Amino acid sequence: xxxxxxxxxxxxxxxxxxxxxxxxxxxxxxxxxxxxxxxxxxxxxxxxxxxxxxxxxxxxxxxxxxxxxxxxxxxxxxxxxxxxxxxxxxxxxxxxxxxxxxxxxxxxxxxxxxxxxxxxxxxxxxxxxxxxxxxxxxxxxxxxxxxxxxxxxxxxxxxxxxxxxxxxxxxxxxxxxxxxxxxxxxxxxxxxxxxxxxxxxxxxxxxxxxxxxxxxxxxxxxxxxxxxxxxxxxxxxxxxxxxxxxxxxxxxxxxxxxxxxxxxxxxxxxxxxxxxxxxxxxxxxx
Amino acid sequence: xxxxxxxxxxxxxxxxxxxxxxxxxxxxxxxxxxxxxxxxxxxxxxxxxxxxxxxxxxxxxxxxxxxxxxxxxxxxxxxxxxxxxxxxxxxxxxxxxxxxxxxxxxxxxxxxxxxxxxxxxxxxxxxxxxxxxxxxxxxxxxxxxxxxxxxxxxxxxxxxxxxxxxxxxxxxxxxxxxxxxxxxxxxxxxxxxxxxxxxxxxxxxxxxxxxxxxxxxxxxxxxxxxxxxxxxxxxxxxxxxxxxxxxxxxxxxxxxxxxxxxxxxxxxxxxxxxxxxxxxxxxx
Numbered sequence: 001x002x003x004x005x006x007x008x009x010x011x012x013x014x015x016x017x018x019x020x021x022x023x024x025x026x027x028x029x030x031x032x033x034x035x036x037x038x039x040x041x042x043x044x045x046x047x048x049x050x051x052x053x054x055x056x057x058x059x060x061x062x063x064x065x066x067x068x069x070x071x072x073x074x075x076x077x078x079x080x081x082x083x084x085x086x087x088x089x090x091x092x093x094x095x096x097x098x099x100x101x102x103x104x105x106x107x108x109x110x111x112x113x114x115x116x117x118x119x120x121x122x123x124x125x126x127x128x129x130x131x132x133x134x135x136x137x138x139x140x141x142x143x144x145x146x147x148x149x150x151x152x153x154x155x156x157x158x159x160x161x162x163x164x165x166x167x168x169x170x171x172x173x174x175x176x177x178x179x180x181x182x183x184x185x186x187x188x189x190x191x192x193x194x195x196x197x198x199x200x201x202x203x204x205x206x207x208x209x210x211x212x213x214x215x216x217x218x219x220x221x222x223x224x225x226x227x228x229x230x231x232x233x234x235x236x237x238x239x240x241x242x243x244x245x246x247x248x249x250x251x252x253x254x255x256x257x258x259x260x261x262x263x264x265x266x267x268x269x270x271x272x273x274x275x276x277x278x279x280x281x282x283x284x285x286x
Numbered sequence: 287x288x289x290x291x292x293x294x295x296x297x298x299x300x301x302x303x304x305x306x307x308x309x310x311x312x313x314x315x316x317x318x319x320x321x322x323x324x325x326x327x328x329x330x331x332x333x334x335x336x337x338x339x340x341x342x343x344x345x346x347x348x349x350x351x352x353x354x355x356x357x358x359x360x361x362x363x364x365x366x367x368x369x370x371x372x373x374x375x376x377x378x379x380x381x382x383x384x385x386x387x388x389x390x391x392x393x394x395x396x397x398x399x400x401x402x403x404x405x406x407x408x409x410x411x412x413x414x415x416x417x418x419x420x421x422x423x424x425x426x427x428x429x430x431x432x433x434x435x436x437x438x439x440x441x442x443x444x445x446x447x448x449x450x451x452x453x454x455x456x457x458x459x460x461x462x463x464x465x466x467x468x469x470x471x472x473x474x475x476x477x478x479x480x481x482x483x484x485x486x487x488x489x490x491x492x493x494x495x496x497x498x499x500x501x502x503x504x505x506x507x508x509x510x511x512x513x514x515x516x517x518x519x520x521x522x523x524x525x526x527x528x529x530x531x532x533x534x535x536x537x538x539x540x541x542x543x544x545x546x547x548x549x550x551x552x553x554x555x556x557x558x559x560x561x562x563x564x565x566x567x568x569x570x
Contacts, residue, residue, distance in 0.1 A: 012373050019370070020387035023443060026399035027390070048408045053424070057410045106301030113298075115291030121302065128309050130496075130555050132504050134528040135544040138319060138537045139312030162304035179287055192293050214448075217393040223507050224525075228532065243397045244511050258398040269393045273386060281455035 027262060029061065034070055034259040036063035038252030041070070045250050070256030081239075081246070081257045088238035089264070091156055091226075092219040098161035099215055104208065106167055108200055111174035112182060122171070128164040133224045144229060153236060155229035156222065163218075166211045173207035173283040174200070207283060209275025216268050319541040335542040345543055347519065348527035352503065352547075355434065355523065359441050359502035364495055366442065367449035372479070374450065375457040385454070389447035396444055400511050404428070407436045431520040433513065440508045445501050449494045456490035457483065492562045496555065503551060 033041060040063065047057050074081040110122055140159065141150065149155045181203070185195040201208070221240050230236050239261055247254040288294065323331045339345050374384055406413050407427035414424040425432055460483065468478050484491075506525035513521040515529065524547055531539040 009377060012377055016370070016373060016377070016384045020384050023391055023446075024387050026402040026443075027394065029402050030399065047410070048405065050410050052410075055410055056415050057405070057408060057412075059412065102301045102304060105297035109294040109298035109301075113288045113291065113294035115294050118294075121298075124310065125305070127552070128305070128313075130500055130551060131313075131548060132506070132525065132551070134506070134525045134540075135548045135551075136309065136312045136316060137528065137532060137544065138540045139316035140308065141532075142315070142537075143308065143312050158304075159308040162301060162308055164305070164309070167301065182287065192288065193296075196297070213393065220393075221395040221397070221507070223397075223510060227529070231533070240395055240397055243395075244400050247397075247401045254401055258401065261395055261398040265393045265395060266390075269390055273389070276389065277385070277451060277455075280451050281458065 030255050030258045032061055033255035035066050037067040037069050040064055042252040070253040073253040074256050084239040084242050091238055094157045095160045095219045102161050103166050107170035107174050110171045125164045125167055151233050156225045169211050170207055206275045206279035209272045210279030213268055213272035213276055316541045319537055320545050324538040335538050339539055339542040344527050347522055348524035351522055352524040355505050356502040358438055360498040363445055363498045367446055371450045371453035388450050391443050392447040397511050433521055437508050437512050452490055452494050456487040460486045
C-alpha cells in the first residue's frame with residue numbers, strides 16, 4: 001500500500017480501534033454480565049427506566065462476585081433456554097445440509113453450462129433475492145399447507161434450501177473459474193460428475209465456506225419464517241423468536257442465555273473467517 | 287464451458303424445482319388472491335382490494351415508515367461502509383483485527399445483544415450519560431420517534447461488516463501502480479479518490495448499494511426485536527401491517543399490500559440498474 005504520513009496513520013488506527021471496541025462491546029458486556037449472580041443481575045436490570053434526572057445507571061462492567069448461577073440455571077435447573085437452543089441447532093443443521101446438496105450443483109449448472117433459459121433463470125434468482133420475505137408470505141403458507149408441511153419444522157427448513165442469495169453468491173464465484181479447468185478434465189476423460197466432485201467443489205472451498213457461514217448466520221437468526229409458519233407450535237420455535245421475550249421477563253439468567261446463543265456463531269465465525277474474506281475477494285460481484 | 291444442455295439437467299433440476307415450487311409459483315399464485323374477495327364463493331373483484339388497501343390508514347403509515355427507514359438506513363450504511371473501507375485500506379496489513387471486529391456482528395444473532403441495546407439507550411443509561419457529559423440534554427430513546435435511532439444503529443451494527451468486506455475486496459484489487467503514477471503526476475488524495483478509486487470500484491459499489499437497499503427493506507427484524515409485533519407509530523413498518531393482517535387471516539389484504547410493495551421494490555431496483563448501466567457506459 002502507499003505510504004501515508006505517520007501521524008495520519010496513527011489517527012486512523014486510533015479511530016478504527018475505538019470503533020472496533022464499540023462494535024464488540026455488546027458481546028463483551030454480555031459475556032461479563034453472564035458471570036454475575038442472578039439476584040445481582042435482576043437488581044441491576046430493575047434500575048432501568050428510572051426517569052429521575054439526578055440518577056444514572058451504574059456502568060457495572062465487572063460482576064460484584066463471580067458466579068456460575070446463571071449457567072447452572074439455564075443448563076441444569078431450567079431447560080427452557082436449552083430446549084430453544086436445540087431447536088435452533090436442529091433448524092440450522094437441516095438448512096445447511098439441504099443447501100449443501102442443492103445450491104452448489106445449481107450454481108454449477110448456471111455458470112459452466114450453455115443452455116437456453118439459463119440467463120432467464122439467473123435473472124429470476126436476482127429478482128427473488130431482492131424481495132422481502134413478506135411479499136410471498138401468504139401464497140407460501142398456502143403452498144406449505146397444501147403439502148401438509150405447515151406447523152412442522154420442514155415449513156421453515158425446506159424453502160431455505162433454495163435461498164436465492166447463496167445461489168447467486170456461489171454462481172458468481174464459479175463464473176470466475178478459468179474454463180481450462182473443465183477443458184483439462186474433459187481431455188483426461190473425466191465425466192461431468194467427477195469433474196464436479198473432484199475439481200469444481202475443491203476449488204470452490206473459500207466461497208462454499210463463506211456461503212455456509214453467512215447461511216449459518218441467517219438460520220441462527222430466523223425470525224419471520226418461524227413466526228409465520230409455526231403459529232400454533234410454540235414448542236417448535238427457535239431461540240431467535242423467543243429470546244427477546246425471555247429477556248424481557250427479567251429472569252436474571254438472560255446474559256448466560258445470550259452467551260450460550262452467541263457462542264456457536266462465534267465459533268463458526270472464527271472457523272470460517274478466512275473463507276469469508278477470501279471467498280468474497282475472489283468472487284465476481286458485478 | 288459445457289455445451290450440451292442435457293448434461294446440466296441433473297445439477298439444475300433439484301434447485302430449479304424448489305425455486306419454482308417455493309418461490310416463483312407462490313409469487314404468481316398470490317396474484318389471484320389479491321384480485322378476489324376472500325368470501326366463500328371467492329368472487330373476482332378486480333382492482334377493488336388494491337384501492338381499499340391503498341386507502342387504508344395503517345397501510346399508508348407502514349409504507350411511509352418503511353420508505354423513511356429505508357431512506358435513512360440504506361444511504362447511511364452505504365456511505366459509512368465506503369468511508370470505513372477507505373480508512374481500513376490505508377492501514378493494512380495491520381487492519382486484520384479491525385476487519386474481524388466489523389464482520390463479527392454480521393454473524394451475531396441480533397436478539398442476543400438486544401438487552402445490551404436497551405441498557406445503553408435507557409434514560410439513565412450510558413448513551414444519555416455520555417450526552418450529558420458533553421453538555422447535552424438526556425433523550426427518551428425508547429419512546430416515540432427517537433425509537434428509530436436504536437433501531438437504525440442496531441441495523442448498522444449488524445450490516446456494516448459485510449458491506450465493508452465487499453468494498454475492501456474491490457479496493458485491494460486496484461493496482462498500486464495506478465496510484466504511484468498519480469503520485470508522480472502530483473494528484474492529491476481527494477483527486478485520486480475520485481479519479482482512480484471511485485471509477486475502479488463502480489461494479490462493487492453498485493452491488494453494495496443494492497445490498498444496502500435490500501437489507502433496508504427488510505428491517506422488520508430489528509423493528510420486531512425492539513418494538514414487538516405492534517410497535518409504536520414511528521416504527522410501524524409495512525411488514526408489521528402484513529404480519530398483523532396475516533394473523534387476522536385477512537389474506538387478501540396481505541397479498542395486495544405485498545404486491546404493491548413488490549412493485550415499488552422492483553421499480554426502484556429497475557431504476558437503479560438502468561442508472562448503473564448508463565453510468566457504466568459513460569465511464570467506458
